Amino acid sequence: MxxxxxxxxxxxxxxxxxxxxxxxxxxxxxxxxxxxxxxxxxxxxITAIYKKGSKSEPGNYRSTVLQLIRVLDGWTEIIDDRQAVDIVYCDFMKAFDRVPHKRLLEKSI
Known part of the structure; x- marks a missing residue:
């Protein structure tokens, strides 16, 4: 931090x-x-946080530049309209790493 x-x-x-x-x-x-x-x-x-794999691959970071641009664009429009923006950050890192994916897929079908 x-x-x-x-x-x-x-x-x-x-x-x-x-x-x-x-x-x-x-x-x-x-x-x-x-x-x-x-x-x-x-x-x-705003900092992209490295997950795993090659550090030269943008997809190996939790926040990609494109995602940040889209989010900031949306926030800017809301603020320009003089409305409030509430932000909640949730870290789902490894949230699904411990879930049996096969069972998860079966339940979604």
């Missing part, structure tokens, strides 16, 4: 959780009530 655009390492944020909770709550509520998002909140680092 590496620092985001703010330069803070996630460990620092986790260890300072109690101290940061109230100020962040105030910031989020204020932003929500005013309908205004600070410019710094529009910045994100």
């Amino acid at each position: 590496s620092p985001g655009p703010d330069g803070l390492h996630p460990r620092v944020i986790k260890e300072m959780m109690e101290e940061l909770l109230q100020p962040l709550r105030i910031l989020f509520e204020s932003s929500f009530q005013e309908g205004n998002i600070p410019e710094d909140w529009h910045i994100a680092y």
Whole structure:
């Protein structure tokens, strides 16, 4: 895990959780009530994470450039229409590695 655009390492944020909770709550509520998002909140680092196989093959990463472009394009349209974008990240890495694929296919038919 590496620092985001703010330069803070996630460990620092986790260890300072109690101290940061109230100020962040105030910031989020204020932003929500005013309908205004600070410019710094529009910045994100998106990194393709290596899975396995050849590192020179784009398909061996969890996020491909094309996927990121499509997602960002959709988010941009929504934000341009002054609507909110809620994002939930789920890591399904190896979720189906332990499932008997033959049995799974039989159940889907």
